[in-house]
Amino acid sequence: MAKRGWKVLGVVVGVVAVGAASFVGWQAHAFDASLARTYERPLPALTRSADEAVVARGKHLAESVGACSSADCHGPDLAGGKPLSMGPVATLTGPNLTPAGKRAGGYTVPQLARLIRYGIKRDGHGVVFMPVHELSWLPDDDLTALGSYLATVPPVEKPDGETHVKLLGKILDRQDKMPLDVARRLEHVAPATDVPKPEPTARYGRFVAKACVGCHGEHFSGGRIPGAPSSMPIPANITPDASALGPWTFADFDKLLSTGVKRDGKQLDPFMPIDALSRLDETERRALWEYLRAVPPRPFGGR
Numbered sequence: 001m002a003k004r005g006w007k008v009l010g011v012v013v014g015v016v017a018v019g020a021a022s023f024v025g026w027q028a029h030a031f032d033a034s035l036a037r038t039y040e041r042p043l044p045a046l047t048r049s050a051d052e053a054v055v056a057r058g059k060h061l062a063e064s065v066g067a068c069s070s071a072d073c074h075g076p077d078l079a080g081g082k083p084l085s086m087g088p089v090a091t092l093t094g095p096n097l098t099p100a101g102k103r104a105g106g107y108t109v110p111q112l113a114r115l116i117r118y119g120i121k122r123d124g125h126g127v128v129f130m131p132v133h134e135l136s137w138l139p140d141d142d143l144t145a146l147g148s149y150l151a152t153v154p155p156v157e158k159p160d161g162e163t164h165v166k167l168l169g170k171i172l173d174r175q176d177k178m179p180l181d182v183a184r185r186l187e188h189v190a191p192a193t194d195v196p197k198p199e200p201t202a203r204y205g206r207f208v209a210k211a212c213v214g215c216h217g218e219h220f221s222g223g224r225i226p227g228a229p230s231s232m233p234i235p236a237n238i239t240p241d242a243s244a245l246g247p248w249t250f251a252d253f254d255k256l257l258s259t260g261v262k263r264d265g266k267q268l269d270p271f272m273p274i275d276a277l278s279r280l281d282e283t284e285r286r287a288l289w290e291y292l293r294a295v296p297p298r299p300f301g302g303r
């Protein structure tokens with residue numbers, strides 16, 4: 001190439017590199033600025049209950065639908081989960097939720113209700129990574145139950161683990177590929193008003209199934225989770241397609257939830273939080289099943 005050609009190429013490469021760098025810098029800045037802001041959202045007017053049935057409902061939600069006590073979330077004793085290391089995306093660890101927790105311990109019922117409904121922490125900032133968009137449907141009674149239960153768990157002195165969103169994570173969040181900054185997504189979403197009382201129907205199952213969306217995708221057809229490292233297992237297609245749950249019966253589904261054994265007799269990858277899902281009660285399992293039977297069948301991978 002003539003000298004001039006090289007020069008032009010050099011300028012083009014330079015312009016592209018500067019453009020890419022400023023794009024990355026701008027995305028990271030937007031992410032940081034969004035987490036640095038505080039939200040003005042009043043605390044829901046709910047009060048702690050000491051009623052045994054309410055506390056028991058809260059414990060059930062924490063251990064099943066909410067998966068709070070899942071090993072990867074806040075841990076079986078709620079004193080903090082296992083660190084989730086996602087390479088260049090982020091390192092995330094669910095903090096200690098017991099009253100001894102420095103960051104997340106001792107939330108009052110209204111503070112917890114605001115966190116779960118809108119992703120807003122006690123200090124007014126948005127929470128990172130917690131799948132509040134899967135839980136924000138919980139009605140007031142359930143938020144009261146959950147908060148009332150958490151207030152009763154014994155304190156466990158355990159320091160909070162590392163939570164650190166890295167550059168790629170910030171870009172994926174801003175590109176809407178991975179919801180890490182969840183509060184900004186819920187800012188203009190009105191709370192669900194059409195949640196029925198727990199019943200074994202697709203109508204209720206639609207809400208319970210929100211717990212599956214982060215992995216199996218909004219259309220439940222599975223495929224690699226965007227941004228996930230290749231070492232992470234790929235969620236299956238759970239629509240009623242013939243290649244997916246089409247041939248399954250409720251008994252197959254129930255067995256999978258109870259034991260983690262799939263219809264083909266193989267053990268489910270432990271990435272799917274079966275410790276929590278095995279605690280779903282009969283109504284929730286039936287509701288989930290009815291709903292998953294009713295979603296449109298799709299081929300694998302469209303998420």
Ligand code: HEC
Binds near residue numbers: 234237264288
């Ligand atoms: C943390 C991610 C995650 C969540 C949350 C999750 N799953 Fe899964 N699920 C997976 C992965 C990964 C697989 C594939 C694992 C394997 O094949 O061993 C899977 C497989 C399945 C299968 C087996 C499909 C088959 O063809 O054998 C069913 C059924 C299923 N999930 C249902 C659900 C339901 C219902 C929910 C919500 C209540 C849910 N999953 C929540 C990750 C998840």
